[in-house]
Amino acid sequence: MKKKIGFIAAMTLVALALLSTRFYMVDVPIWHFLGGGKGPDPATLHLRGEFVESNLGAAEGPAGSLTVRMIAQQFVFVPQCIVVPAGVPIRFRITSADAVHKLSFLGTNYGLKAVPGVVTEATFTFAKPGEFKIPCQEFCGAGHYAMRGQLEVVPRDQFASLLPGERRNCEPR
Ligand code: CUA
Numbered sequence: 001m002k003k004k005i006g007f008i009a010a011m012t013l014v015a016l017a018l019l020s021t022r023f024y025m026v027d028v029p030i031w032h033f034l035g036g037g038k039g040p041d042p043a044t045l046h047l048r049g050e051f052v053e054s055n056l057g058a059a060e061g062p063a064g065s066l067t068v069r070m071i072a073q074q075f076v077f078v079p080q081c082i083v084v085p086a087g088v089p090i091r092f093r094i095t096s097a098d099a100v101h102k103l104s105f106l107g108t109n110y111g112l113k114a115v116p117g118v119v120t121e122a123t124f125t126f127a128k129p130g131e132f133k134i135p136c137q138e139f140c141g142a143g144h145y146a147m148r149g150q151l152e153v154v155p156r157d158q159f160a161s162l163l164p165g166e167r168r169n170c171e172p173r
Helices: 002-021 025-034 156-160 165-169
Strands: 059-062 068-073 076-079 081-085 088-098 101-104 111-114 122-126 132-136 150-156
Touching: 025 059, 059 081, 059 165, 068 081, 068 101, 068 165, 076 150, 081 156, 081 165, 088 111, 101 132, 111 122
Parallel strands: 068 088, 081 150
Antiparallel strands: 059 068, 068 076, 088 122, 101 111, 132 150
16 A cells, blocks of 8 residues: 555656646647637647738737737747837737747836737837847747847837838848
């Protein structure tokens, strides 16, 4: 009897040890289950729905509202750089194509989790023009430490003159 309990305890420890090192692989089905499968399907994000490539980055909605859509995936943010206007509330909508990631805007206390199968939404305002690095702050696998995007905040009138494609990259202009 004692032997049996010992065996079960040992197996539990092994399972926990596996789970603690591979948790980012377990996340996907669990989050999908919790999301009830109602969110976007991580496998077809790029192909259809809200997160197709042409719909990513900053887009103007009704009544001058501004929405930024992004995908986090091992080990990049898509788009890699986004341009937004200063002093305007910006609604971020983000999802993940694989593991759980966390977007943080260096130098601010703004952060946003990217979860496969779920759209996370938050509204942030960046008061002044500037550049913000976006490091991933949730361990998401081997390339986690190199996973970073960029946010460029430009004056409002400059933003208004940018074409949709120019709002998705930070090439010097
Ligand atoms: Cu993505 Cu860490």
